[in-house]
Amino acid sequence: MRLSKRSEYALRTLINLGVARELGRPLLQISELAEKDNLPVKFLEAILVELKSHGYLDSRRGKYGGYFLKQPMDTIRIGTVIRELEGPLAPIGCVSQNFYERCSCPDEAHCGLRMLMLDVRNAIANILDQHTLAEVVEVTLRKYRRDKVAHPFAAETRKAKK
Amino acid sequence: MRLSKRSEYALRTLINLGVARELGRPLLQISELAEKDNLPVKFLEAILVELKSHGYLDSRRGKYGGYFLKQPMDTIRIGTVIRELEGPLAPIGCVSQNFYERCSCPDEAHCGLRMLMLDVRNAIANILDQHTLAEVVEVTLRKYRRDKVAHPFAAETRKAKK
DNA sequence: ATTTTGTCGAGTAAACTGATAGGATATAAA
């Protein structure tokens, strides 16, 4: 039931870009994003290209370039992102709504495993489809503020850098 | 978020053995189990050996041999089976209860992704850990009875077999 | 002894995962 590192990094990056935007820094460089979460730079680069190709991000090249969110954060559903990067949320193909695949069993209608896995897929999908990037970013910011710690992309932190 | 075929086949087989037992046939052969769900015989064979090594099944060799459930069905939790075959239920390591792994991010306590994925992991675990093989078998049998169709391992069906 | 079944170890092709390397291209500042 595992999420790939690729998708994990992609989600982390979307969240980071969202938080940074809220803190007044809409644009970040690959190297900054990689450093924040200790991600391999070149791998992240490929992931960013992919996120851009899906329309979530846009970029600017050259000096002072970087990546930024293209869409409003409340239009980006986490479930949608994961499906685009990973494929189905469902544990087995015969309970997937978006990537249905017939299974090998002779009688889907009477399959106990299918019923159980349908519950699982619905539980997953309900959470992931209900939450948008906006909400995750808000939760993250709330946590930082509650504990009175500075986020790595806060404006003050930026100037203090190097 | 996918379950491997290996685990899927394992669960199907446990359910099949459970249903068959309730219908008066505690012991089934590999070939019968494979045929029922159209599974590759040799692959299933390896899976059965693994399930036996985990203590779920026992077997008898030679003529009239086959596999049968070793434990009472209500002691077999689906979540436990999947963890033994697949590893963690959690989407990412830092929210796994049984296979925790630190992630690359600098601050777990303030990670929005982690919160979200913790919800997902709990949703999955709650379903899978609450359900035992006994329940899944019962649900399966109920479906067959409701629709008045014979299960492949029903006693009459067995005799009708070539 | 023969047939029927499970046991076990090895092998394998293809896909996926998690990266890395290096050059091309665009942009902004000096």
Next chain:
DNA sequence: TTTATATCCTATCAGTTTACTCGACAAAAT
């Protein structure tokens, strides 16, 4: 216009996992 700084693009890659298969062997029943 040059130079420094970014992203973009192609390609490669080792290691693991997945979903199987093969074949010799061991035990049990007739």
